[in-house]
Amino acid sequence: MVTQMKERLEQIEKEASEALAAVVAAKDLEAIRLRFLGRKGELTAVLRGMLSLSPEERPAAGLLVNEARGRVEGLFAKVESVLAAKALEERIASETLDITLPGLRPAIGRRHPITLATDAISEVFLGMGYEIAEGPDIELDRFNFEMLNIPKGHPARDVQDSFFIDDNIVLRTHTSPVQVRAMLTRELPIRIICPGRTFRIDELDATHSPVFYQIEGLVVDVGVTMGDLIGTLKIFAESVFGKDTQIRLRPHHFQFTEPSAEVDVTCWECGGKGCRVCKFEGFVELLGAGMVNPKVLSMCGVDPDVYSGFAFGLGIERVALCKYNISSLRLLYENDIRFLQQG
Numbered sequence: 001m002v003t004q005m006k007e008r009l010e011q012i013e014k015e016a017s018e019a020l021a022a023v024v025a026a027k028d029l030e031a032i033r034l035r036f037l038g039r040k041g042e043l044t045a046v047l048r049g050m051l052s053l054s055p056e057e058r059p060a061a062g063l064l065v066n067e068a069r070g071r072v073e074g075l076f077a078k079v080e081s082v083l084a085a086k087a088l089e090e091r092i093a094s095e096t097l098d099i100t101l102p103g104l105r106p107a108i109g110r111r112h113p114i115t116l117a118t119d120a121i122s123e124v125f126l127g128m129g130y131e132i133a134e135g136p137d138i139e140l141d142r143f144n145f146e147m148l149n150i151p152k153g154h155p156a157r158d159v160q161d162s163f164f165i166d167d168n169i170v171l172r173t174h175t176s177p178v179q180v181r182a183m184l185t186r187e188l189p190i191r192i193i194c195p196g197r198t199f200r201i202d203e204l205d206a207t208h209s210p211v212f213y214q215i216e217g218l219v220v221d222v223g224v225t226m227g228d229l230i231g232t233l234k235i236f237a238e239s240v241f242g243k244d245t246q247i248r249l250r251p252h253h254f255q256f257t258e259p260s261a262e263v264d265v266t267c268w269e270c271g272g273k274g275c276r277v278c279k280f281e282g283f284v285e286l287l288g289a290g291m292v293n294p295k296v297l298s299m300c301g302v303d304p305d306v307y308s309g310f311a312f313g314l315g316i317e318r319v320a321l322c323k324y325n326i327s328s329l330r331l332l333y334e335n336d337i338r339f340l341q342q343g
């Protein structure tokens, strides 16, 4: 019986060797592998045949089958490596490398004008020793309004038409809630700017967007005066818009500052002579500012008898329009690559 099996194994090896010799492509190998080495293949069939052998004969027979399997596997490995080498040779022969072709130039992005303006403004204040503070876009009504002296139902809320999530949560309408957060958490004195995204229910037009950016500034220390505020804003305006820029303060009302002002800069287009851009005023409105209302200081845990502070808030889009001579705020949000590539 064992002799018969041996002959069968030799036969299988011969057939496998012939079948492999005829193979020209790797894709043909699998069928041959299944035929000889597969679970239902010829060698497995011989192994199954061992069941008819006597227990004494089985070990020797098992050894023979395993040796034969090893040799057949060896044949497969040899043919596979020959085929792989051949495929590689063919690929190298068929591919030509033209090193004179120009490379693929990576597309380099530009910074968005809003980012450019934010960086330009931030740099001026960082140079004056300010730190950058941040707060969440989705804010508590308490921080966005109430602790800024704008209680629920107060008419001052009407000028900042707001996206409410629920009664107590709102998409922040300005960056001023970061002031509150800073006073509640930071050590005094405070000197920060807070750039960030803000939201109001405003139609998109040449000067408004429902999503826009502001930078808030806050200084709280002993003996801070309106003179410090004016001096700071003058340095800011000259650094961002040029040395000859003048600023002008007009009395205004904000609930969280007292006194308050709206601050204009000389028109970048006409230098103050009067033109269409400044509506023949010579000045363009840029930001709101004032001395932090003592009531706000108290609500935020700062003693107004010891400390005073100034704050300001400006629209970054407005600065970008001025600084880069862009005619409409819409352009900043249309994502037209031809416009953005000019940055």
Ligand code: FA5
Binding pocket: 173, 174, 175, 176, 200, 202, 207, 208, 209, 210, 211, 212, 213, 214, 216, 254, 257, 260, 285, 286, 287, 288, 289, 290, 311, 312, 313, 314, 315, 316, 317, 318
């Ligand atoms: C405020 O938001 C105050 N928090 C600013 C402030 C801070 C005053 C600290 C005093 C102390 P106002 O609502 O005026 O103020 O907005 C400030 C600036 O944001 C405006 O001058 C304008 O440039 C910009 N702005 C307001 N609404 C929009 C809008 N829909 N689209 C684009 N810019 C806007």
